[in-house]
Amino acid sequence: MARIALNDVRKTYGTVEAIKGVSLDIADGELIVLVGPSGCGKSTLLRMIAGLEGITGGTISIGDRVVNDLEPSGRDIAMVFQNYALYPHMTVRQNLAYGLKNRNTPRPEIDRRIAEAAKALEIEPFLERKPRQLSGGQRQRVAMGRAIVREPAAYLFDEPLSNLDAKLRVQMRVEIKRLQRSLATTSVYVTHDQMEAMTLADRLVVLNGGHIEQVGTPIELYEKPATTFVATFIGSPSMSLLVAPATGDGWTLSGASAMPDGTATLGIRPEDLHLAEEGRDDTFRADVKVAAVELVGAESYVHATLPDGTPIVFRVAGRSRIAMDDTMTIGAAASSLHFFDGRGMRLA
Amino acid sequence: MHTVAFPNKILPYLLVAPQIILTVVFFFWPASQAIYQSTLREDPFGLKSGFVGLANFSAVLADPNYLSSLQVTVVFIVLTALVSMGVALLLATTADKVVRGQTLYRTLLIWPYAVAPAVAGMLWLFMFNPAMGTLAYLLRRNGFGWDPLLNGDQAMALIVVAAAWKQISYNFLFFVAGLQAIPKSLIEAASIDGARGTRRFWTIVFPLLAPTTFFLLVVNTVYAFFDTFGIIHAVTGGGPAKATETLVYKVYNDGFVNLNLGSSAAQSVILMIIVIALTAFQFRFVEKRVHYG
Numbered sequence: 203m204a205r206i207a208l209n210d211v212r213k214t215y216g217t218v219e220a221i222k223g224v225s226l227d228i229a230d231g232e233l234i235v236l237v238g239p240s241g242c243g244k245s246t247l248l249r250m251i252a253g254l255e256g257i258t259g260g261t262i263s264i265g266d267r268v269v270n271d272l273e274p275s276g277r278d279i280a281m282v283f284q285n286y287a288l289y290p291h292m293t294v295r296q297n298l299a300y301g302l303k304n305r306n307t308p309r310p311e312i313d314r315r316i317a318e319a320a321k322a323l324e325i326e327p328f329l330e331r332k333p334r335q336l337s338g339g340q341r342q343r344v345a346m347g348r349a350i351v352r353e354p355a356a357y358l359f360d361e362p363l364s365n366l367d368a369k370l371r372v373q374m375r376v377e378i379k380r381l382q383r384s385l386a387t388t389s390v391y392v393t394h395d396q397m398e399a400m401t402l403a404d405r406l407v408v409l410n411g412g413h414i415e416q417v418g419t420p421i422e423l424y425e426k427p428a429t430t431f432v433a434t435f436i437g438s439p440s441m442s443l444l445v446a447p448a449t450g451d452g453w454t455l456s457g458a459s460a461m462p463d464g465t466a467t468l469g470i471r472p473e474d475l476h477l478a479e480e481g482r483d484d485t486f487r488a489d490v491k492v493a494a495v496e497l498v499g500a501e502s503y504v505h506a507t508l509p510d511g512t513p514i515v516f517r518v519a520g521r522s523r524i525a526m527d528d529t530m531t532i533g534a535a536a537s538s539l540h541f542f543d544g545r546g547m548r549l550a
Numbered sequence: 551m552h553t554v555a556f557p558n559k560i561l562p563y564l565l566v567a568p569q570i571i572l573t574v575v576f577f578f579w580p581a582s583q584a585i586y587q588s589t590l591r592e593d594p595f596g597l598k599s600g601f602v603g604l605a606n607f608s609a610v611l612a613d614p615n616y617l618s619s620l621q622v623t624v625v626f627i628v629l630t631a632l633v634s635m636g637v638a639l640l641l642a643t644t645a646d647k648v649v650r651g652q653t654l655y656r657t658l659l660i661w662p663y664a665v666a667p668a669v670a671g672m673l674w675l676f677m678f679n680p681a682m683g684t685l686a687y688l689l690r691r692n693g694f695g696w697d698p699l700l701n702g703d704q705a706m707a708l709i710v711v712a713a714a715w716k717q718i719s720y721n722f723l724f725f726v727a728g729l730q731a732i733p734k735s736l737i738e739a740a741s742i743d744g745a746r747g748t749r750r751f752w753t754i755v756f757p758l759l760a761p762t763t764f765f766l767l768v769v770n771t772v773y774a775f776f777d778t779f780g781i782i783h784a785v786t787g788g789g790p791a792k793a794t795e796t797l798v799y800k801v802y803n804d805g806f807v808n809l810n811l812g813s814s815a816a817q818s819v820i821l822m823i824i825v826i827a828l829t830a831f832q833f834r835f836v837e838k839r840v841h842y843g
Contacts, residue, residue: 252738252742253742254738254741254742273741273746274738274741274742275741275742275743275744275745275746279742280742281738281739281742283735283738283739284735285733285735287733287735287736287738287739289736289739289740289754290758291757291758291760300740300743300745300753301742301743301744304743304744304745304749305744348739348743352743
């Protein structure tokens with residue numbers, strides 16, 4: 203158990219700056235998810251915490267120790283790798299015991315911890331098997347087990363679910379959340395999947411191009427994205443961004459005071475838009491032409507364009523009768539509008 | 551498995567013919583000749599030969615010279631394989647850590663493989679010849695009684711070093727490839743699991759190299775058996791006092807120098823059986839302990 207503090211952490215490869223000064227405080231027992239598109243530096247940052255990558259500048263501390271110059275083994279962390287990295291020549295039991303043996307843990311203690319972890323992860327039947335005799339999901343559990351038996355100060359997860367099929371991924375996601383709750387150990391979890399990020403995180407860190415865009419709870423990020431990057435990254439389908447003020451008669455806001463000064467971009471989520479009806483108090487109104495309709499089961503997403511050609515997506519419940527090339531008016535309430543300035547920063 | 555049907559009946563035979571012809575001409579025909587020869591005895595003048603059944607075999611197996619040659623061969627093979635694989639593994643693990651100039655380093659290490667066995671033998675002979683060798687001079691000046699012409703153990707050491715040196719490059723290439731095939735994340739997982747240096751090597755890296763090591767063990771055994779004739783011939787000629795006369799060298803010596811063709815043929819048949827048995831044994835028992843992936 204420990205808090206992790208990153209202080210102006212930097213990483214350069216030659217002349218390329220991969221991490222551009224990241225500061226972050228992770229509370230004891232917290233599950234932090236680092237999320238961002240590929241190449242944003244999230245894995246690099248995790249590997250720097252683990253000690254697998256050197257630190258060019260700044261400090262990383264785990265607990266009350268600065269770990270910059272410590273070997274990975276000296277940092278009291280355990281890591282779950284994307285490809286699981288199980289030792290293929292050892293049985294599951296030997297895989298779990300390896301890290302403890304290297305630390306001269308007494309035999310009875312090793313057995314006790316393996317028994318506990320195996321029970322929690324339901325891998326008891328496989329303890330004497332080799333990794334190649336296990337399915338993907340089972341290997342994933344073993345990789346988790348190898349981290350758990352170490353009882354480290356912090357867990358680091360490097361996209362641990364990305365090699366699983368969709369159904370298993372959802373199942374393991376729930377299980378990781380449950381385990382992390384019961385163990386109450388500080389965890390840093392890297393993923394590119396925003397659904398995974400939203401559902402797992404106590405707090406989310408959105409990274410883009412080596413710097414932090416925003417840190418906050420999933421709901422904060424969803425409701426009040428700090429930048430247009432976060433706005434479009436969190437939520438699926440993405441928030442639609444419109445140039446503001448409107449060019450021509452593309453869209454209108456009723457009430458002149460609705461838009462803050464300096465607004466360059468207006469953002470609206472698909473789920474906040476609806477077909478305009480009489481008597482509904484919509485601040486935002488737009489006439490659109492349908493380009494495509496996606497039915498995803500309980501709801502449909504309509505991809506449409508404004509008269510000036512700007513794309514916009516909105517959600518309608520159930521199976522809609524909307525067809526391609528239909529024209530209609532859509533609207534949104536004042537509370538659901540997001541305003542950004544010319545640099546993409548949130549206003550108000 | 552998908553089977554391919556050729557429309558033409560003759561084409562498949564034509565396609566495998568080159569390999570079949572090579573095997574027949576260079577293996578089956580000489581091997582059958584050796585078996586045939588091994589049952590004959592020539593008269594001292596080479597005018598006629600008579601069938602003697604297995605007499606050549608019983609004579610060879612009862613010959614103390616043959617048994618001592620067998621012992622020499624075992625010592626030679628074990629030492630050569632151990633030295634060449636050990637040094638190659640050491641160089642490969644070191645080369646794996648080199649960041650700058652890796653290609654140059656590897657290229658230089660591969661060169662000895664291109665040297666012909668007899669030339670390699672001469673090279674080492676020049677360095678360690680007691681009369682004119684530079685290194686032999688250094689050894690003696692430092693009080694070491696170096697004389698492979700009289701001391702059998704030293705002669706053995708010299709041919710082992712020469713034979714191993716030539717094979718190191720080959721082993722090195724395979725070990726480097728083997729090391730590169732180990733996923734980086736496994737090494738990282740081990741370093742997080744607190745295994746460092748030699749402990750990490752023996753518990754993680756070496757077991758994962760096992761398929762490579764096993765393959766090289768087979769190749770090196772066969773190499774030390776058959777391909778080292780040139781080295782022995784150039785460096786020691788089997789001496790002193792037959793201390794470096796391996797089975798292959800004895801086949802040559804008895805057959806082509808002493809012209810005892812029947813005995814020589816019997817020896818080569820025995821040699822063939824030994825190598826077949828050894829390779830079968832290696833695949834049957836050692837391979838079971840090898841982890842493929």
